[in-house]
Amino acid sequence: MTSLLNIGRPAQFGLRLSVEAVEEGALLAPKFNAEGLIPVVTTDASSGEVLMMGVMNAEALLRTIDTGEAHYWSRSRQCLWHKGTTSGLSQRVVQIRVDDDQDAIWLRVEVAGGASCHVGYRSCFYRSIPVEPLGETPIPFVFEETEKVFDPVAVYGDAPNPTHL
Numbered sequence: 001m002t003s004l005l006n007i008g009r010p011a012q013f014g015l016r017l018s019v020e021a022v023e024e025g026a027l028l029a030p031k032f033n034a035e036g037l038i039p040v041v042t043t044d045a046s047s048g049e050v051l052m053m054g055v056m057n058a059e060a061l062l063r064t065i066d067t068g069e070a071h072y073w074s075r076s077r078q079c080l081w082h083k084g085t086t087s088g089l090s091q092r093v094v095q096i097r098v099d100d101d102q103d104a105i106w107l108r109v110e111v112a113g114g115a116s117c118h119v120g121y122r123s124c125f126y127r128s129i130p131v132e133p134l135g136e137t138p139i140p141f142v143f144e145e146t147e148k149v150f151d152p153v154a155v156y157g158d159a160p161n162p163t164h165l
């Protein structure tokens with residue numbers, strides 16, 4: 001019996017018929033969540049650095065495969081997002097991997113312009129949280145990237161960020 005997971009799937013995706021087929025089989029059969037989204041971790045193909053964490057819907061995944069350029073679904077803007085449309089900081093896909101149960105995507109990319117983050121840094125993960133005994137005050141970050149690669153105001157204008165917190 002075809003499970004609900006397989007209804008309305010694009011022709012390019014295999015059916016999710018058994019755990020064995022999904023985990024050991026030869027066909028891409030991605031699992032999207034109830035909102036139709038799959039998480040995507042994007043790394044720099046040469047350094048391995050984690051650049052960002054986004055989500056794709058089926059269309060974004062198919063467009064990424066088809067064009068070799070990263071496409072995401074923007075939850076904040078509720079639209080298909082071809083990374084780099086405004087900034088030119090597009091991501092050329094070197095490799096796309098999927099995890100065992102096919103509910104997470106790993107994109108290995110080369111970033112045009114050397115930066116991927118709209119705040120101006122190479123990676124969205126430009127701060128770290130020190131692992132140490134807790135005090136009673138808010139935990140201060142360590143900035144792992146100290147200099148921005150580009151000026152976000154010059155690239156995106158005065159209101160580069162989503163307006164919500």
Ligand SMILES: N=c1c2ncn([C@@H]3O[C@H](COP(=O)(O)OP(=O)(O)OP(=O)(O)O)[C@@H](O)[C@H]3O)c2ncn1[C@@H]1O[C@H](COP(=O)(O)O)[C@@H](O)[C@H]1O
Nearest residue numbers: 052054073074075076083084085086087116117118124160
């Ligand atoms: N450019 C980026 C950008 N680059 C990297 N990221 C990362 O991508 C993640 C996903 O972005 P989303 O907008 O989809 O936000 P979300 O986290 O899914 O959803 P929220 O729950 O945060 O609303 C963010 O959490 C950031 O870590 C970016 N997030 C947003 N942008 C915006 O995208 C727009 C277009 O930018 P370019 O694609 O570079 O032209 C501009 O308005 C930018 O401000």
Ligand SMILES: [Mg+2]
Nearest residue numbers: 053054075076
């Ligand atoms: Mg976010």
Ligand SMILES: [Zn+2]
Nearest residue numbers: 117118119124
């Ligand atoms: Zn960022």
